Amino acid sequence: MAKDLGVISREIFYFFSILLFSAIILEIIWPNIILAYFNINYIFSAAFISGLISLTKK
Amino acid sequence: MFYAIWKKWPFLFKFRFILGLILVIIIGLFLYLKVLPFGSISYSRDYTSSWQLGKGFINNFTPAERIDIKNGEGAVLLGDPVYFSLFTPRTFDKAKITIIYKDNLSIDTPLIEAGVLADNVVWRYNLRPIDNKALDYLMLRWNKITESGKLLLQKENKYTNISDFEKDLNVNNLNSCVGHLNECLVVYNYDFDYKYRIPNYQPAMPLVVDQPLRGAHQFYVYLNNETLNLEFNLVDLNLSPKAAPINIVVYSGSEIIASENLVDENLNPASGKTEEKKIVINKKNLPAGVYKVDVRVSDDIVIKKIISSLDHLAFINKVWPVSNDRNLKIYTDSNHLQVKALNPASLQTIVYAGDPFLLNETYKQFDFKTDSALNAKEIDLNKADVILENDGVFSFAQDSLFNPGLEKASSYFSVKTDAKYIIANYEKPIEQEGFKTATVELNLKGAYRENGKYSFMISVPGLKADDGIKDNLEIYKIKIELEGRTLWQKIWE
Numbered sequence: 001m002a003k004d005l006g007v008i009s010r011e012i013f014y015f016f017s018i019l020l021f022s023a024i025i026l027e028i029i030w031p032n033i034i035l036a037y038f039n040i041n042y043i044f045s046a047a048f049i050s051g052l053i054s055l056t057k058k
Numbered sequence: 059m060f061y062a063i064w065k066k067w068p069f070l071f072k073f074r075f076i077l078g079l080i081l082v083i084i085i086g087l088f089l090y091l092k093v094l095p096f097g098s099i100s101y102s103r104d105y106t107s108s109w110q111l112g113k114g115f116i117n118n119f120t121p122a123e124r125i126d127i128k129n130g131e132g133a134v135l136l137g138d139p140v141y142f143s144l145f146t147p148r149t150f151d152k153a154k155i156t157i158i159y160k161d162n163l164s165i166d167t168p169l170i171e172a173g174v175l176a177d178n179v180v181w182r183y184n185l186r187p188i189d190n191k192a193l194d195y196l197m198l199r200w201n202k203i204t205e206s207g208k209l210l211l212q213k214e215n216k217y218t219n220i221s222d223f224e225k226d227l228n229v230n231n232l233n234s235c236v237g238h239l240n241e242c243l244v245v246y247n248y249d250f251d252y253k254y255r256i257p258n259y260q261p262a263m264p265l266v267v268d269q270p271l272r273g274a275h276q277f278y279v280y281l282n283n284e285t286l287n288l289e290f291n292l293v294d295l296n297l298s299p300k301a302a303p304i305n306i307v308v309y310s311g312s313e314i315i316a317s318e319n320l321v322d323e324n325l326n327p328a329s330g331k332t333e334e335k336k337i338v339i340n341k342k343n344l345p346a347g348v349y350k351v352d353v354r355v356s357d358d359i360v361i362k363k364i365i366s367s368l369d370h371l372a373f374i375n376k377v378w379p380v381s382n383d384r385n386l387k388i389y390t391d392s393n394h395l396q397v398k399a400l401n402p403a404s405l406q407t408i409v410y411a412g413d414p415f416l417l418n419e420t421y422k423q424f425d426f427k428t429d430s431a432l433n434a435k436e437i438d439l440n441k442a443d444v445i446l447e448n449d450g451v452f453s454f455a456q457d458s459l460f461n462p463g464l465e466k467a468s469s470y471f472s473v474k475t476d477a478k479y480i481i482a483n484y485e486k487p488i489e490q491e492g493f494k495t496a497t498v499e500l501n502l503k504g505a506y507r508e509n510g511k512y513s514f515m516i517s518v519p520g521l522k523a524d525d526g527i528k529d530n531l532e533i534y535k536i537k538i539e540l541e542g543r544t545l546w547q548k549i550w551e
Binding site for chain 2: 007008011012014015018019022023026030031032033034035036037038039
């Protein structure tokens with residue numbers, strides 16, 4: 001169970017990391033395309049928290 | 059089929075597939091919101107709420123000293139004008155702005171208007187009405203006809219519909235209007251092809267406006283079988299680091315009949331080294347009538363001299379005389395005058411229509427009024443470098459003064475008017491439980507857009523933050539509905 005949680009949190013960490021990277025790239029190409037709707041810091045926080053969980057469940 | 063494959067996939071693969079799909083949907087959604095293939099979107103801002111998930115599209119009001127933002131109580135506008143910008147991911151053709159507000163304004167500030175920045179050289183906003191209390195008042199007292207956003211007010215009931223009125227207006231033959239159209243008609247936010255003629259017009263003599271004028275100016279000239287010849291001697295002060303291009307456009311009604319451009323290579327930015335420039339406009343065989351000349355320059359340009367073949371030359375709404383070491387006489391047809399001095403050396407006592415008015419503070423707009431019945435009121439300045447503005451025209455010679463514009467139901471308009479008709483494109487705001495809701499439609503084609511932002515202005519002429527009067531405009535919500543070309547139209551055009 002703990003192993004499954006570890007895998008899930010790792011996958012979620014990958015998901016948020018890719019989303020964060022894509023959001024930054026889109027922002028560089030078209031400024032404000034995401035920031036106007038949504039603060040990218042929230043995605044960064046989600047990636048950070050999921051990364052921490054993934055480390056603790058390893 | 060898919061279900062059979064799905065069952066065969068291991069858990070990790072299924073989980074990655076779902077997350078991947080969510081990722082694609084999120085990125086796709088943002089790309090959709092960037093392109094907006096159907097060409098329309100709506101953005102809004104609620105000023106009673108301080109929390110926002112993102113930066114939002116409608117930015118804060120500026121300048122900060124004219125705004126008081128209290129959480130949960132909306133944005134309170136204390137001074138005129140205030141600006142806000144709207145970020146859009148692409149360009150649009152039309153904007154419909156809906157404003158929910160509460161108005162705590164005095165009788166001296168009867169007008170609220172909103173507009174979009176159309177010209178960034180002269181900072182000109184295309185303003186449209188939000189609320190016009192003078193018209194609201196007369197709507198209750200005069201005969202009122204409304205048709206598809208148009209409003210006709212009649213002192214006496216002469217017309218039963220607006221189309222009949224417009225037919226007569228276009229041939230300059232309004233019912234019970236014997237004299238000049240100016241004497242019986244007031245307009246507001248309404249354009250029509252008005253053929254103004256000066257009665258008993260004498261052939262023009264050449265005129266030289268030998269008074270340096272700073273920044274953008276507009277003026278009317280009138281001709282009848284004469285050549286339009288205008289020679290502009292201009293000086294680039296090079297005080298600003300920005301280039302100062304010169305664009306002079308001559309209009310007949312709304313049609314451009316001549317245009318001259320002078321590009322500034324900006325070889326001496328912010329150096330203070332002056333550069334002399336010259337533009338000549340010559341047009342022959344023009345039909346008789348009024349022509350509007352728009353000198354579109356920044357404040358870095360001084361119009362040193364205008365040599366005109368026509369002697370009926372009147373500046374529209376504003377003059378900014380500079381570099382003058384003698385007493386200066388300026389004439390205006392308006393009973394109102396707004397004066398602003400930018401230089402302490404320009405503080406003085408101004409004589410306007412025979413009455414002295416004290417100009418004792420810089421960067422403050424002073425409002426002077428007169429009851430003079432004279433057509434041309436004299437303004438005596440003993441020091442230049444003051445900005446003079448009003449709803450009328452200005453000239454440097456009494457004989458040059460003429461105003462072909464019709465009276466407007468603007469902030470200076472009195473409800474005790476002698477006019478018989480008022481025609482306007484205006485709809486009264488809807489009032490509910492003390493809150494007013496007004497809608498303004500603006501044309502964004504050709505509007506100035508920088509860094510993906512359109513600039514808007516909300517104007518309440520006469521509203522001052524520092525006058526000690528507790529009047530203000532509380533804005534609760536702004537909603538902007540935008541419309542533009544669809545993706546398919548963009549591809550095919």
